[in-house]
Amino acid sequence: MDIFNFFINRIETIMKLTSQHFFMVLTAMIISIVIGVIVGILITYNEKAAEVVLHITKILMTIPSLALFAILIPIFRIGATPAIIGIVLYTQLPIVRNVYTGIKNINPSIIEAARGMGMSRFKITFKIKLPLALPVLIAGIRTAVVMGVGMGAIASYVGAGGLGDYVFQGIQRTNDKMIIIGALMISLMAILVDRLLSLLQKRAEKKLS
Numbered sequence: 688m689d690i691f692n693f694f695i696n697r698i699e700t701i702m703k704l705t706s707q708h709f710f711m712v713l714t715a716m717i718i719s720i721v722i723g724v725i726v727g728i729l730i731t732y733n734e735k736a737a738e739v740v741l742h743i744t745k746i747l748m749t750i751p752s753l754a755l756f757a758i759l760i761p762i763f764r765i766g767a768t769p770a771i772i773g774i775v776l777y778t779q780l781p782i783v784r785n786v787y788t789g790i791k792n793i794n795p796s797i798i799e800a801a802r803g804m805g806m807s808r809f810k811i812t813f814k815i816k817l818p819l820a821l822p823v824l825i826a827g828i829r830t831a832v833v834m835g836v837g838m839g840a841i842a843s844y845v846g847a848g849g850l851g852d853y854v855f856q857g858i859q860r861t862n863d864k865m866i867i868i869g870a871l872m873i874s875l876m877a878i879l880v881d882r883l884l885s886l887l888q889k890r891a892e893k894k895l896s
Contacts, residue, residue, distance in 0.1 A: 693864045701853065705872050708849030711767055712839045712876075715774035716832055723779050723831075724824070727786025728812060737787060744780040752777060752838050756845045770847030774838050778831035785827025789820025819895065825888040829881055836877040840869075850876075 694701065730737035747755075755777060759769035793816060801811045817824070843851025850869045857865025 690864050690867060694868055701868060701872065704848065704850050704853055704869075705876070708836075708839050708851070708873070709876060711770060711842065711847060711849055712774065712832075712835045715771040715839075716778070716828075716835050718771070719775045719778045719831060719835070720782060720828060722775065723782030723827075724786055724817075726779070727783045727824075728790065728816075730783070730787055731790045731816075741780075741784060741787070744783050747776050748780045750777075752841045753844060756842065760845055765846035767842075767847045769845050770839070770842035773842065773845075774835045777838055778835050781827040781830040781834070782824070785823045786820060789823030790816045792823070793819050821891040822888055822895065825884055825891060829884045829888065832880050832884065833877045836873060836880065840873050 726740060730740050750758075752773065755773050756769055759773055763769040763772060797815065797819070798811060801815050806814070839847070839849050840851035840854060843849060843855050850873050853865050853869035854873075857863065857867075857869060
């Protein structure tokens with residue numbers, strides 16, 4: 688039986704695991720983006736805080752993913768919760784850093800002009816700073832999402848399900864077809880999401896040009 692026939696015969700299971708994987712990563716990335724954007728904006732107002740926060744996010748990213756999940760299991764038990772929290776923590780660096788960098792690289796004269804027009808700090812942030820930093824922010828999100836999709840596979844170790852189940856079951860059974868299909872589906876998901884975000888990034892860049 689070749690890989691194609693193997694895929695067709697087990698398509699229901701594969702699609703179920705793919706859907707499970709996608710929604711786990713999607714949930715984690717929505718939370719990660721919201722937190723990352725808020726933190727990234729806040730640290731632009733305090734350089735010392737920025738240094739501390741960026742350092743912490745770098746440390747989180749250097750922790751091996753399995754070790755990070757192992758730390759979370761005693762607190763949140765087995766399941767999707769530690770997986771989602773682990774992905775959120777692991778993907779903060781590219782989002783926080785790119786929000787911070789994107790806002791800091793805005794021409795100060797633009798901000799001063801907005802202040803001169805009587806715009807509040809809130810309006811300057813959401814009508815001036817974030818739109819101008821959007822291409823850089825999306826670039827950070829692209830990196831974070833690809834990382835999240837890959838880390839979602841390892842989350843199978845904490846009972847989160849997803850395509851990682853198929854890969855690790857294939858390893859346990861020495862079934863190369865399961866391993867290949869699981870890995871291909873994970874790669875395809877990462878590529879498709881990255882391409883979609885790439886189009887959004889280009890559109891944002893065109894608006895600023």
